[in-house]
Amino acid sequence: MVEREVAIVNRLGLHARPAAQLVQKASKFESEIKLKRQNLEVNAKSIMGVMMLAAEMGSNILIIAEGPDEREAVEALAQVVQGKFGEE
Amino acid sequence: MTALNEEIYQGIPASPGIIIGVTKSFARNHDPILPDTVDDPELEVQTFRSAIAHIKDALENISTSVLQKHGREFSRIFDAQAMIAADDVWNKNIERRIMNEKLCAEYLYDDEARKVIAKLEESQDSYLKERIQDIHAVTSRLVAQMRGEKHVTMKNLKDATVVVARYLLPNDILAMSFGRNLGFATGVGGPTSHAALMAKSLGIPAVIGLGDVPETVPSGADVIVDGYNGLFILNPSTNTIKKYRGMKKAQLELKRQLTELKAKPAITRDGVRIEIKANIELPNEVSKVLSAGASGIGLFRTEYLFLTRSDFPTFDEQYEAYALVLRKMGEKPVVIRTFDMGGDKFPGMRGSLFESNPFLGWRAIRFCLDRPAVFKVQLRALLKASRCGRLEILIPMISNYEELITTKNIIEECRAELEAEKVRLPKRIPIGIMLEVPSAVMIAEHLAREVDFFSIGTNDLIQYTVAVDRDHEMLSRLYQCFHPAVLSLIKASVKAAHRYRKPVAVCGEMAADPLAAVLLVGLGVNELSASFQMTGILKKIVRSITYSGARKIAARALTMKTHAEIESYLKNEIARVFPDIMPVIQFTRRSQEPSLRKDQGSLSAIEDTTSVERSSDG
Numbered sequence: 001m002v003e004r005e006v007a008i009v010n011r012l013g014l015h016a017r018p019a020a021q022l023v024q025k026a027s028k029f030e031s032e033i034k035l036k037r038q039n040l041e042v043n044a045k046s047i048m049g050v051m052m053l054a055a056e057m058g059s060n061i062l063i064i065a066e067g068p069d070e071r072e073a074v075e076a077l078a079q080v081v082q083g084k085f086g087e088e
Numbered sequence: 089m090t091a092l093n094e095e096i097y098q099g100i101p102a103s104p105g106i107i108i109g110v111t112k113s114f115a116r117n118h119d120p121i122l123p124d125t126v127d128d129p130e131l132e133v134q135t136f137r138s139a140i141a142h143i144k145d146a147l148e149n150i151s152t153s154v155l156q157k158h159g160r161e162f163s164r165i166f167d168a169q170a171m172i173a174a175d176d177v178w179n180k181n182i183e184r185r186i187m188n189e190k191l192c193a194e195y196l197y198d199d200e201a202r203k204v205i206a207k208l209e210e211s212q213d214s215y216l217k218e219r220i221q222d223i224h225a226v227t228s229r230l231v232a233q234m235r236g237e238k239h240v241t242m243k244n245l246k247d248a249t250v251v252v253a254r255y256l257l258p259n260d261i262l263a264m265s266f267g268r269n270l271g272f273a274t275g276v277g278g279p280t281s282h283a284a285l286m287a288k289s290l291g292i293p294a295v296i297g298l299g300d301v302p303e304t305v306p307s308g309a310d311v312i313v314d315g316y317n318g319l320f321i322l323n324p325s326t327n328t329i330k331k332y333r334g335m336k337k338a339q340l341e342l343k344r345q346l347t348e349l350k351a352k353p354a355i356t357r358d359g360v361r362i363e364i365k366a367n368i369e370l371p372n373e374v375s376k377v378l379s380a381g382a383s384g385i386g387l388f389r390t391e392y393l394f395l396t397r398s399d400f401p402t403f404d405e406q407y408e409a410y411a412l413v414l415r416k417m418g419e420k421p422v423v424i425r426t427f428d429m430g431g432d433k434f435p436g437m438r439g440s441l442f443e444s445n446p447f448l449g450w451r452a453i454r455f456c457l458d459r460p461a462v463f464k465v466q467l468r469a470l471l472k473a474s475r476c477g478r479l480e481i482l483i484p485m486i487s488n489y490e491e492l493i494t495t496k497n498i499i500e501e502c503r504a505e506l507e508a509e510k511v512r513l514p515k516r517i518p519i520g521i522m523l524e525v526p527s528a529v530m531i532a533e534h535l536a537r538e539v540d541f542f543s544i545g546t547n548d549l550i551q552y553t554v555a556v557d558r559d560h561e562m563l564s565r566l567y568q569c570f571h572p573a574v575l576s577l578i579k580a581s582v583k584a585a586h587r588y589r590k591p592v593a594v595c596g597e598m599a600a601d602p603l604a605a606v607l608l609v610g611l612g613v614n615e616l617s618a619s620f621q622m623t624g625i626l627k628k629i630v631r632s633i634t635y636s637g638a639r640k641i642a643a644r645a646l647t648m649k650t651h652a653e654i655e656s657y658l659k660n661e662i663a664r665v666f667p668d669i670m671p672v673i674q675f676t677r678r679s680q681e682p683s684l685r686k687d688q689g690s691l692s693a694i695e696d697t698t699s700v701e702r703s704s705d706g
Contacts, residue, residue: 046177
């Protein structure tokens with residue numbers, strides 16, 4: 001299992017449109033990926049879950065992955081979050 | 089087990105028959121999403137999966153076309169929704185809950201969605217808050233889809249089921265019509281609403297106009313639907329069930345008697361022949377019409393061709409349908425009515441058209457004459473099919489002389505075109521018009537010369553004469569078939585037609601009311617056409633009366649001032665003069681005062697009818 005805590009640098013926070021990118025990215029990995037913020041833990045491959053998480057207050061999120069590609073998964077998702085979610 | 093109290097509700101009897109069974113709640117989109125239990129959670133999961141797949145496809149298609157027409161800013165909305173629908177993690181969780189809790193998918197989906205929505209509502213981010221709309225959109229699509237798919241599974245309803253709903257549309261009933269021993273009870277609708285006509289046509293016992301009652305009844309409740317008296321009995325007592333079993337038995341006995349009349353013509357005791365024909369909605373009803381012993385089809389409504397589609401039926405489809413009916417009827421005449429669309433019959437068909445008053449709007453022949461290309465396809469299909477049997481063409485909603493002449497000219501054009509294509513047609517194809525607009529009746533003398541027959545559509549004629557919407561819950565009291573004005577109009581129609589030796593038929597609901605049938609014969613009507621279930625009954629009535637007696641009754645009724653006076657006169661006078669038909673009247677005539685009653689008093693109606701059982705046993 002690999003974990004990493006990342007700070008959200010996006011001015012607007014983790015909102016729905018970028019949340020979609022995050023879900024799309026997460027879905028490419030075989031590992032089970034969880035996102036955690038405050039007391040809420042959601043599946044990173046679920047748009048409904050990620051939106052729920054996005055609504056939680058707080059500036060950091062924890063990425064937890066478990067599976068054959070867990071390392072790559074955490075790395076990729078951390079980049080999505082820190083890369084400002086590729087604000088359009 | 090505690091015995092629940094029997095509750096009796098008085099509604100409007102829409103279609104005769106008795107069902108002793110259990111309820112099945114039929115929820116509509118805007119109805120609250122309730123935690124309905126499902127008997128077969130695996131089936132529910134499968135239905136849920138296919139619903140989700142369908143929604144995803146639909147949203148993706150919408151997104152593509154919106155992208156082309158309106159750009160990415162708008163198409164993105166649908167992308168977001170498609171993504172929600174495609175959330176496998178989420179959907180798997182719903183499936184798990186269906187299996188564990190055995191509740192319907194749409195409820196569980198909504199239940200889960202509410203949790204997300206609650207979170208999103210707390211958010212400061214307005215963009216995120218807007219996603220609530222997307223979740224609602226997907227949820228409502230799912231509800232529609234699940235309920236839509238359940239319509240189809242309604243086909244497999246088990247025996248003795250009463251579908252309860254606020255209202256049912258013709259296509260709902262069509263989807264259910266495969267169930268045997270099926271009845272329905274709805275909150276809204278008048279006795280002549282299209283749903284009621286369809287129920288009657290399919291032989292499904294129905295009570296309508298029950299107000300809020302059907303919506304509040306859950307699935308699985310014990311119930312009796314009495315389509316003769318318009319009663320909806322919840323949690324019937326053992327005694328009531330016994331009575332109704334008796335009534336069903338009596339119903340079978342009467343049926344047996346009526347069967348004996350099948351091969352016999354409808355001739356009054358003093359030798360006047362009345363044609364008893366049947367109305368049909370669907371081609372597959374022809375065999376029932378034949379086995380009921382009708383002398384023809386008095387009205388084949390062609391609107392069903394639109395029910396399962398959003399565009400116009402093609403020439404081939406129409407030709408096949410018409411030819412099939414004509415062939416099956418052989419030597420017996422078949423009156424086919426051209427499209428009577430508009431009004432309440434084609435909800436959403438022409439979505440772009442707003443009419444504040446559709447019954448006074450762009451419908452039936454008005455539509456057809458404005459869309460000659462569409463009309464000619466139907467007329468050509470009819471003319472070509474006329475080679476397969478004895479076709480008569482009926483034009484609805486004529487309100488003036490010009491419409492009739494224009495229509496006849498178009499028919500001639502179609503004939504000429506077909507003949508130019510070397511299609512040989514019968515020399516004479518009778519053309520008749522519906523008399524349903526009072527203005528047409530007032531100029532019936534002019535019209536009679538131009539047609540081969542009249543067919544009085546009493547449902548619309550009454551509606552247009554007394555200015556009462558026939559489906560209006562609050563006004564069914566004012567929708568009076570024995571209003572003296574209605575009687576005068578029928579009388580005038582007959583007089584005009586007979587002057588030119590043209591026959592007059594009545595094809596509205598009035599023909600199916602035994603009291604009215606006697607009156608109509610007395611007014612000189614030559615033909616009665618009602619649902620095939622009424623064929624035997626109408627024959628029995630005609631064979632039990634004398635023409636001269638009926639004439640006297642009608643002449644007297646014409647002097648009276650009110651519906652109530654005429655109705656009570658008919659009841660008493662017919663009972664006195666033609667006592668033989670009283671059992672038939674008791675069994676088939678609807679009670680005329682729809683009101684919501686919870687008391688035991690309405691049981692008297694049942695006792696009246698069960699007495700028939702005793703007399704017919706003897």
